[in-house]
Amino acid sequence: QVQLQESGPGLVKPSETLSLTCTVSGGSISGSSYYWGWIRQPPGKGLEWIGSIYYSGATYHNPSLKSRVTISVDTRKNQFFLKLSSVTAADTAVYYCARGGRDGYNPRGETFDYWGQGTLVTVSS
């Protein structure tokens, strides 16, 4: 059973950089069938995909956030990471990491089948 766990500071100051880690257990992050993604959800609002990474390091980002987002991976530690720079109060959200399928390699297509429990990050001085 694949499990994902987000970790990182729950409070970030405006204009600083939000940094989160997702630790994957129960499966290898190096599998060819999957991307590994970050999705966020502002309090009381809907879901927004931030970006995804393949184990090789190839990344894909939401165009609306692209200039502020860095996603990276450490296959040896079975972890991937999110950095979001120049944060404002609008970046306050629950941040989820999730496993996403890779089209042509995963029978579920590019859906998110395993999710972490999420971590609330508040941007405030």
Next chain:
Amino acid sequence: DIVMTQSPDSLAVSLGERATINCKSSQSVLYSSKNKNYLAWYQQKPGQPPKLLIYWASTRESGVPDRFSGSGSGTDFTLTISSLQAEDVAVYYCQQYYSTPPGYTFGQGTKLEIK
């Protein structure tokens, strides 16, 4: 970007009755050469992450009760719960995964409650 619009925003249905949630995409998510609609549905209960219910617009994820069904093609899709149970109270989201390179968008969500 493909914009996903759900209707209604909220819905109250009596126990045992049918619940219907709609999702419309701003462009077709049907990959014609594969004859597949790149559309998924998720269920999110309070304090929990989303749970994948349906993919390819109509294929139920393993373990999902058969009272949940998905239909539609192209730009118009529907999630139906045939007989609402108390445990189905949740927010439901549609998601397209048609964009290339990978770029995913969700609907704004539909909150389902018991009448």
